[in-house]
Structure formats: structure tokens, C-alpha cells
Amino acid sequence: MKITSARVIVTCPGRNFVTLKIETDQGVYGIGDATLNGREKAVVSYLEDHVIPCLIGMDPRNSEDIWQYLYRGAYWRRGPVTMRAIAAVDVALWDIKAKMAGMPLYQLLGGRSRDGVMVYGHANGSDIAETVDAVGQYIDMGYKAIRAQTGVPGIKDAYGVGRGKLFYEPADAALPSVTGWDTRKALNYVPKLFEKLRETYGFDHHLLHDGHHRYSPTEAAQLGKALEPYSLFWLEDVTPAENQEAFKLIRQHTTTPLAVGEIFNTIWDAKDLIQNQLIDYIRATIVGAGGITHLRRIADLASMYQVRTGCHGATDLSPVTMGTALHFDTWVPNFGIQEYMRHTPETDEVFPHDYRFEAGMLYVGDTPGHGVDIDEALAAKYPYKPAYLPVARLEDGTMWNW
Numbered sequence: 018m019k020i021t022s023a024r025v026i027v028t029c030p031g032r033n034f035v036t037l038k039i040e041t042d043q044g045v046y047g048i049g050d051a052t053l054n055g056r057e058k059a060v061v062s063y064l065e066d067h068v069i070p071c072l073i074g075m076d077p078r079n080s081e082d083i084w085q086y087l088y089r090g091a092y093w094r095r096g097p098v099t100m101r102a103i104a105a106v107d108v109a110l111w112d113i114k115a116k117m118a119g120m121p122l123y124q125l126l127g128g129r130s131r132d133g134v135m136v137y138g139h140a141n142g143s144d145i146a147e148t149v150d151a152v153g154q155y156i157d158m159g160y161k162a163i164r165a166q167t168g169v170p171g172i173k174d175a176y177g178v179g180r181g182k183l184f185y186e187p188a189d190a191a192l193p194s195v196t197g198w199d200t201r202k203a204l205n206y207v208p209k210l211f212e213k214l215r216e217t218y219g220f221d222h223h224l225l226h227d228g229h230h231r232y233s234p235t236e237a238a239q240l241g242k243a244l245e246p247y248s249l250f251w252l253e254d255v256t257p258a259e260n261q262e263a264f265k266l267i268r269q270h271t272t273t274p275l276a277v278g279e280i281f282n283t284i285w286d287a288k289d290l291i292q293n294q295l296i297d298y299i300r301a302t303i304v305g306a307g308g309i310t311h312l313r314r315i316a317d318l319a320s321m322y323q324v325r326t327g328c329h330g331a332t333d334l335s336p337v338t339m340g341t342a343l344h345f346d347t348w349v350p351n352f353g354i355q356e357y358m359r360h361t362p363e364t365d366e367v368f369p370h371d372y373r374f375e376a377g378m379l380y381v382g383d384t385p386g387h388g389v390d391i392d393e394a395l396a397a398k399y400p401y402k403p404a405y406l407p408v409a410r411l412e413d414g415t416m417w418n419w
């Protein structure tokens with residue numbers, strides 16, 4: 018069996034997506050997501066100029082060997098561009114393998130470990146009152162777990178406050194828009210949001226919050242401690258994770274569970290955090306961390322330390338990643354939760370899929386493969402539009418982490 022062609026499809030049905038389609042001499046094809054929000058074209062070039070020429074003629078059944086070929090063979094290992102390109106190839110090859118076997122992908126991974134996948138949605142508002150309402154709407158839709166982000170008085174365009182009710186779409190401008198940050202103001206305000214949420218809705222739902230890499234380790238510890246009475250499911254990316262040692266300090270001071278890893282590319286980014294039991298949830302996902310082949314290694318390492326999975330699932334991860342993640346989540350023994358930001362109806366039309374939401378859970382279908390396709394004719398109607406993620410500055414102009 019041979020790979021006969023591989024093509025990159027770029028489409029913007031409301032936001033940009035990069036998709037790889039691999040075709041074979043047996044008429045079976047596979048689809049993989051390669052979207053890197055705000056830097057999409059870098060992955061397009063990596064795939065078209067440096068990966069696809071090597072793939073033609075290879076046996077698509079050898080997905081492990083092809084993964085190693087692309088990872089070791091590049092010599093320049095890791096990084097978001099390389100690992101997204103590898104992920105796209107890997108997912109397309111698993112899709113082909115599962116289609117050839119006539120099975121849904123989760124069967125090839127080891128079958129079902131659960132009936133459905135608990136997801137969390139994104140509630141946000143410009144202040145506490147609006148955010149409390151938004152959380153209520155998610156509860157009414159049946160969600161069991163909800164991430165809550167609020168605007169903070171005195172902070173311009175605080176992280177996580179969206180333009181739409183059901184999703185947050187930060188990549189919104191042809192050049193990066195400038196947002197603000199003020200740690201003191203956030204530290205004073207965010208605990209009040211969770212106090213109000215628990216007062217209003219009680220303790221039956223899981224609540225989550227994303228610090229989005231903004232706090233220092235000491236400030237992160239303060240926030241974790243202040244949130245303890247409200248029993249969060251997790252506090253995410255509360256400090257940047259390049260320096261994994263920093264989490265030791267946070268851990269000494271708070272029992273609020275910690276989640277990290279949506280920007281991780283490989284097991285090496287997560288290794289010390291996991292082995293030192295400095296986090297509770299690992300957020301690495303299919304498209305970010307080299308596809309199924311690599312993510313399952315991260316999950317296996319995590320399982321030894323009782324760290325559970327919590328795959329990233331923002332709107333910049335295409336339905337192909339969402340569908341594939343759901344197969345992974347349906348199988349992975351140490352599953353924790355899956356993020357689920359709804360895509361626009363236009364995106365759902367371009368990427369027909371068989372997963373479905375019901376009562377706070379997502380369920381995979383039994384279509385052979387990962388169950389997500391691309392309508393190429395429709396995709397062609399939505400040309401690429403440059404869109405950057407914002408940047409963040411402190412009040413005095415100092416550049417901060419967005």
C-alpha cells in the first residue's frame with residue numbers, strides 16, 4: 018500500500034483552519050488537522066515544502082515509523098510548527114488505518130473505557146454579574162463543567178471575555194490587537210466571581226478557571242489559595258510553564274488542582290511536571306503534541322503519577338482535532354475532562370462529523386476512522402484571512418504574556 022498524494026487545504030469558515038488530506042493507492046484517504054492559531058502559514062509551508070515530498074510512496078500503515086522518520090529525521094526536533102505538521106500526518110494515517118479496519122478509531126486504541134466524554138464549556142462576561150448569568154446558561158444547556166472568565170474593572174479586554182456567548186474567539190484582527198493586564202486587579206476580583214458562582218449555583222457543577230500564563234509563582238499560589246473555598250475542578254496555566262520548577266512553589270501553598278500543557282509540544286515539556294506530581298491535569302492535545310502516537314505516550318507517563326488528561330479544545334482546534342480527541346478520550350484510562358468550545362455552523366458544515374453533545378457529554382460515533390471529513394468544495398468558498406492572537410501590555414506599556 019502506498020501514499021499517492023498529500024494536500025494541504027486552508028479554509029476560513031469564520032476562522033482559519035489548516036487540514037492535511039492523505040490519499041492512497043487503495044482509494045482510502047485520511048484527514049489531519051495542522052492549525053496553528055495566528056501562525057498558520059508556517060505549518061502550510063512546513064508540510065508542503067518539507068514533509069509531503071517525503072511521504073509520497075511510503076506505506077501509510079507504518080504510522081509509527083513515519084512518526085519517527087518525521088521527528089528524528091528532521092534533526093530539528095520539537096516546536097509548535099514541526100509537531101503540528103507531524104500531528105496532521107499522524108492523525109491522517111490513524112484515520113486511514115481505522116477506515117481500512119472498518120472500525121471507529123477508539124477500537125484501535127484499546128476500545129471503550131467509558132460511554133461518553135465529560136466536557137467543559139466557556140462562560141464569560143464583561144463583569145461578575147454577566148459571567149454568573151453566562152454560567153447559568155451553560156447549566157441550563159446541561160453542562161456538568163464550566164470554565165468561568167470575567168472582565169475585570171480597569172483591565173482593557175481581559176483574557177477570555179468573548180464576543181459571542183458560546184465561544185471565545187481571540188484571533189480577531191489582521192494585526193495583533195493590544196489588550197491589558199493588571200495582576201493586582203485580577204487577584205482582587207477573580208475570587209469574588211467564584212464566591213458569587215458558588216453562592217448562586219451551589220457546589221454541584223465543576224468550575225474551572227484559566228490564568229493564561231499571567232501570574233508569577235507567588236501570585237499564582239495566592240490565587241490558588243484564595244480559590245480553595247470554591248473547590249475548583251482546576252486552575253489552568255496559572256504561571257508560564259517553561260520553568261517547571263516554579264510549580265513546586267505553587268504546590269507548597271495550595272490544594273487547588275492545577276492544569277497545564279495546551280502549549281506543550283512533546284513529552285519533554287511535561288516530564289518534570291508529571292514526575293514531580295506538580296500538576297493534576299495535562300492539557301496537551303492531539304494537534305499540539307504530535308498526534309495520537311505521541312499523546313498516548315504523554316498520557317501513559319501521566320497515568321503512573323495519577324495525572325489525568327484534559328485535552329485543549331478551543332475553537333482554533335478544528336473539528337478534526339475535536340473528533341480525534343474524543344476517540345482518544347473514549348479510550349484513555351486516565352481521562353479527566355475534555356475542553357469543548359463550539360465551532361460556528363459554517364465550520365461544522367465544512368467539516369461534517371459524527372460526534373454529538375448530550376447532557377454535558379460528547380459522544381463519538383461508530384463511523385470507521387475518526388469520523389470527521391472535509392467538504393473541499395465548501396472549504397474553497399472560504400479563503401484564508403490573516404488573523405493574529407492579541408498581545409498584552411501592563412498599564413505602563415510593559416509587554417506581558419497574553
Ligand SMILES: O=C(O)C(=O)C[C@H](O)[C@H](O)CO
Nearest residue numbers: 054187227279330331333356
Ligand atoms: O482554551 C483555552 O484554555 C485557551 O487558553 C485558548 C487559547 O487562548 C487559544 O487556544 C489560543 O489559540
Ligand SMILES: [Mg+2]
Nearest residue numbers: 227253254279
Ligand atoms: Mg488555556
